[in-house]
Amino acid sequence: MLSAEECLKAIEIMGESFPDAHSSLTADTDFHFLLAVIMSAQTTDKAVNLLTPKLFETYKTPYELAKADINDVMSLIKTIGLYRNKAKYLVACAQKIVSDFAGIVPQTRKELMSLPGVGRKTADVVLAECFGIPALAVDTHVTRVSKRLRMVAQSADVLKIERTLMKKLPESVWIDAHFRMIYWGRYQCTARSPKCETCPLLGICAEGKQRVKTN
Ligand code: SF4
Numbered sequence: 001m002l003s004a005e006e007c008l009k010a011i012e013i014m015g016e017s018f019p020d021a022h023s024s025l026t027a028d029t030d031f032h033f034l035l036a037v038i039m040s041a042q043t044t045d046k047a048v049n050l051l052t053p054k055l056f057e058t059y060k061t062p063y064e065l066a067k068a069d070i071n072d073v074m075s076l077i078k079t080i081g082l083y084r085n086k087a088k089y090l091v092a093c094a095q096k097i098v099s100d101f102a103g104i105v106p107q108t109r110k111e112l113m114s115l116p117g118v119g120r121k122t123a124d125v126v127l128a129e130c131f132g133i134p135a136l137a138v139d140t141h142v143t144r145v146s147k148r149l150r151m152v153a154q155s156a157d158v159l160k161i162e163r164t165l166m167k168k169l170p171e172s173v174w175i176d177a178h179f180r181m182i183y184w185g186r187y188q189c190t191a192r193s194p195k196c197e198t199c200p201l202l203g204i205c206a207e208g209k210q211r212v213k214t215n
Contacts, residue, residue, distance in 0.1 A: 001150050001151075001152075001153070002149060002150050002151050002168075002204060003168075004167075004168040004169070006204055007149075007151050007165070007168045007169055008168075008169060008170070008173065009204070010149055010151070010201055010204065011169065011173055011176065011177045011180055011181075013200050013201055014180040014181065014183070014184045014188075014201075015176060015180055016200075017183075017184075017188065017200070018179075018180055018183040018184070018187075021176070021179035021180045021182065021183040022129075022179050023045075023125065023129050023179065024045040024046070024049070025037060025040060025045050025048060025049060025052075026049050026052065027052065027056070028056065030105040030126070030130040030131075031061065031062055031094075031097070031105050032052070032056045033126065033129060033130055034093070034105055034112075034115075034118070034122075034126050034130075035052075035055070035056075035065075035090055035093070036048050036049075036052055037122045037125050037126060038086065038089055038090060038093065038117045038118065038122060039051075039052075039077060039080060039086050039090070041082070041086075041122075042081050042082060043080040043081050043082075047079060047080050048080060050079065051076060051077055051079055051080065054076055055073075055076045055077060058072075058076065059073075059094070061103065062094040062095075062097040062098050062103050063094075063098055063103055064094075065090060065091060065094035066091065066094040066095040066097075066098045068091055068094075070087055070088060070091055073087040073090055073091055074087040077090075086117070088116075089116050089117025090117065092116035092117070093115045093116045093117050093118065096114070096115050096116060097115065100114070105126070105130065107127070107131050107133065108127075109123045109124065109127060109135070112126055112127070120137075120158075120159075120162075121137045121138065121139060121158075122137075123135075124136065124137035124162075124178075125137045125178075128174070128175040128178060129175075132175070134171045134172070134174040134175060135174060135175070135178070136162055136165050136166050136169070136174040136175075136177060136178050137162075137178055138158045138161045138162045138165075139182065140185070140191075141181060141182045141184070141185025141186060142161065142165075142178065142181045142182065142185070143158065143161055144185055144189065144191060145181045145184050145185045145189050146161055146164075146165060146181065147161075148189060148194070148205065148207040148208070149201065149204070149205050149206075149207070150205075150206050150207070151164070151165060151168065152164040152165065165177065194208070194211065196208040196209075196211045196212050196215075197212060197215075
């Protein structure tokens, strides 16, 4: 297992390859960013970004979306997976923001997770991206990269991965670590063909060494 020092070093090396790693979802307000993150579940950010301009233009605020006809929302987001459920979540989320939070996206994980369609990962992404509140959301890329690098135990579930990384890494790098690991998983340590031979982390990566040896 990598030590805390080695984990930090790995995140720094990832930062050299991806110094500007950040969310690829585009949004003009916190509310719209929250909607984009909800829609991005099991869908690419690119697919979400293609439909959001029209959606955001139609529903500028939670108040407008809270009153929306669900069928209108569905037709605006029908190009992404699970759009029926997502449309319901978007409207219900807007309604709760209006009824419980005076139309303002809340800034705590607990409050965010009280919104329909918002799980821990979505809440953490919003906390980090919108409010700069340290959080380390764990998605499929963070899971794969942290396990391959042995930053966390192979048996760790999402919550355990989050807790282990937050313990090993200083709070000041949580947000960067989240985005850098996502980029690392997307472009270097991909699910099917990780580029181990050319990976700058090969020296500290047990899985990479194994893969290079057996190739
Ligand atoms: Fe991923 Fe291979 Fe790099 Fe390890 S050496 S982090 S498995 S790409």
